[in-house]
Amino acid sequence: xxxxxxxxxxxxxxxxxxxxxxxxxxxxxxxxxxxxxxxxxxxxxxxxxxxxxxxxxxxxxxxxxxxxxxxxxxxxxxxxxxxxxxxxxxxxxxxxxxxxxxxxxxxxxxxxxxxxxxxxxxxxxxxxxxxxxxxxxxxxxxxxxxxxxxxxxxxxxxxxxxxxxxxxxxxxxxxxxxx
Amino acid sequence: xxxxxxxxxxxxxxxxxxxxxxxxxxxxxxxxxxxxxxxxxxxxxxxxxxxxxxxxxxxxxxxxxxxxxxxxxxxxxxxxxxxxxxxxxxxxxxxxxxxxxxxxxxxxxxxxxxxxxxxxxxxxxxxxxxxxxxxxxxxxxxxxxxxxxxxxxxxxxxxxxxxxxxxxxxxxxxxxxxxxxxxxxxxxxxxxxxxxxxxxxxxxxxxxxxxxxxxxxxxxxxxxxxxxxxxxxxxxxxxxxxxxxxxxxxxxxxxxxxx
Numbered sequence: 155x156x157x158x159x160x161x162x163x164x165x166x167x168x169x170x171x172x173x174x175x176x177x178x179x180x181x182x183x184x185x186x187x188x189x190x191x192x193x194x195x196x197x198x199x200x201x202x203x204x205x206x207x208x209x210x211x212x213x214x215x216x217x218x219x220x221x222x223x224x225x226x227x228x229x230x231x232x233x234x235x236x237x238x239x240x241x242x243x244x245x246x247x248x249x250x251x252x253x254x255x256x257x258x259x260x261x262x263x264x265x266x267x268x269x270x271x272x273x274x275x276x277x278x279x280x281x282x283x284x285x286x287x288x289x290x291x292x293x294x295x296x297x298x299x300x301x302x303x304x305x306x307x308x309x310x311x312x313x314x315x316x317x318x319x320x321x322x323x324x325x326x327x328x329x330x331x332x333x
Numbered sequence: 334x335x336x337x338x339x340x341x342x343x344x345x346x347x348x349x350x351x352x353x354x355x356x357x358x359x360x361x362x363x364x365x366x367x368x369x370x371x372x373x374x375x376x377x378x379x380x381x382x383x384x385x386x387x388x389x390x391x392x393x394x395x396x397x398x399x400x401x402x403x404x405x406x407x408x409x410x411x412x413x414x415x416x417x418x419x420x421x422x423x424x425x426x427x428x429x430x431x432x433x434x435x436x437x438x439x440x441x442x443x444x445x446x447x448x449x450x451x452x453x454x455x456x457x458x459x460x461x462x463x464x465x466x467x468x469x470x471x472x473x474x475x476x477x478x479x480x481x482x483x484x485x486x487x488x489x490x491x492x493x494x495x496x497x498x499x500x501x502x503x504x505x506x507x508x509x510x511x512x513x514x515x516x517x518x519x520x521x522x523x524x525x526x527x528x529x530x531x532x533x534x535x536x537x538x539x540x541x542x543x544x545x546x547x548x549x550x551x552x553x554x555x556x557x558x559x560x561x562x563x564x565x566x567x568x569x570x571x572x573x574x575x576x577x578x579x580x581x582x583x584x585x586x587x588x589x590x591x592x
Contacts, residue, residue: 213469214379242383243465245472274456274468280449283475284482284542307365308480313372313473317365333472 166232167198173228174206180220181312184262187221191250194241203235209246211333212313247271248333259330260296265318267332268293293329295320305329335522337391338411339529340463341401342519342565344384345412348402349573350444351377352580354437356420362434369480373441376473380466387462403584407567407574411517414564415440415509417573422505435488435495439502442481443510446542449474450535459527482546489550496551503547504555511561513539520565 164172174196177187187193187208195207206225210218222238229236248267251259256266268291271277278286290305300322308331310317315328355374361367385398418440420432452474455467488499514536516524523529547554562570584590 210379210469212376212379212473213383213466214375214377216375242469243461245465245469247472274471280453280475280478281538281542283449284446284478284545307369308476308483309365309369309372311368313376313476331476 165198166202166204167196170198170204170206170229170232171196173231174225177221177224177228180217180224182259182262182264184258185251185255187225189252189255189258191246191252191255192221199235201235203237204229204232205237205239207239207241209241211246214313245274246333248330251330263296263327264315265293265296265327265329267330269332271332291329291332293318295323295325296327297325298323303327335519336526336528337388338517338519339523340384340388340391342411342517344381344388344401345410346416346444346448347377347384348381349410349412349576350416350440351375351381352576353416353418353420354441356432357437360429360432366434370437373477373480376477380470380473383466383469387466399584403581404588407569407577409567410569410573410577411519411565411567412569412573413444413509413512414562414570415506415512416444417564417570417576418506418509419572422501433498433502435498435502436506438481438484438488439499439506441477442485442546443506443543445474445478445481446539446546447510447513447535449478450538450542451530451532454530454535458529463528485546485552486550489547489552499550500552500555503552507555507557508559509562511557512564515561517565 174193175186175188179185179187179190179192190211192208192211193206194209197205197207199205206229208221208225218240225238226236249271251266259266277283292301293303294301295303295318298320300320302321303318304321305316306319306326307317309315310328314330314333316331317326318329319326351374354370354377357367357370358374359367361370381402382398385401389396389398389401418436420434420437422433422436425431449471452467452471456464456471458464458467485499488495490496514533516532520529520532524531544554562568564570564573
């Protein structure tokens with residue numbers, strides 16, 4: 155008899171992980187929660203339950219409840235013992251977005267973060283930060299690739315985005331702020 | 334008990350300003366600012382939720398984040414008085430048309446300058462929940478501070494009218510910042526417990542930070558004298574009860590309602 159792996163033999167954990175990879179960000183449906191760095195871990199408990207640990211992007215993100223519901227819904231085939239746990243620390247950072255996520259964002263028309271934030275310790279102190287406030291990130295237009303862009307507003311359609319305008323193709327676009 | 338009051342103080346600050354700034358939702362002076370202020374409120378209410386959740390767990394008396402937000406009366410709120418004031422200067426009617434965006438921006442600037450410094454230091458709190466919330470909130474508060482800083486410069490170094498209104502807002506609001514630096518008994522207890530930082534130790538940095546922006550904005554650091562408000566002790570202006578009345582009415586009309 156063949157010993158090839160069948161669906162039956164896939165562990166619950168592997169199945170949970172596979173299913174979870176299909177859950178997308180409710181605000182940006184082209185990227186998965188995993189690619190966004192929102193899923194921090196998937197664990198199988200001693201009693202066979204599956205525990206998913208997620209972290210909010212922004213503390214007031216209204217999508218978090220939707221994200222929890224979506225995770226529960228997609229894991230429903232695995233039975234009732236599904237827990238979704240929210241973990242605040244370490245705080246989410248755009249540095250956790252995968253390069254795939256960044257490419258998908260760009261293709262979707264959202265410019266990905268143009269710089270790395272680094273750890274909290276690596277960020278400028280507040281006293282320095284405010285003196286640097288006039289420095290605006292250089293962002294390439296996700297539509298035409300031009301570097302000739304200007305910031306129109308710090309806050310875009312969601313807290314995580316700023317509103318930019320391309321001076322070459324004249325199109326406005328969202329910029330996912332380094333966070 | 335004292336330590337819980339410190340959590341409530343921080344949570345009430347965020348909730349009350351979040352609710353106040355949300356008044357601009359759909360009424361912003363320009364579309365971009367309408368969106369910016371609504372995002373600002375969303376962050377503040379998110380911060381308030383995280384803080385209330387911890388406070389409710391620590392109280393362990395059946396309190397929830399909702400009961401703390403919706404079923405406490407004004408005297409129980411420990412927010413800074415500055416944060417409950419309407420979006421206009423003194424002696425002006427309540428009409429929406431009387432809202433002054435200069436008051437909104439100046440208040441956001443004074444408060445986010447304080448909180449950026451507070452959250453920065455609270456990342457080292459001995460309380461793991463506080464340190465986690467501080468690290469998260471600091472990122473958001475830096476964006477709020479930058480937003481207010483940029484607008485203050487645009488106002489101060491803008492037209493004659495914008496500079497005059499920004500200066501009037503500073504003259505009106507700066508005296509309320511005296512309250513920042515008087516530690517309430519529960520703050521001192523929280524400092525002693527390693528939960529909080531002594532807010533008075535931040536005043537020199539805050540003064541320097543504010544002075545820097547005002548200088549770039551060509552505005553004056555007006556005097557901080559006169560009556561010192563006591564919101565953090567639960568003694569509020571008449572404005573808080575109206576704000577809470579609006580915010581709490583739905584939850585109180587349908588207690589424990591879900592949808």
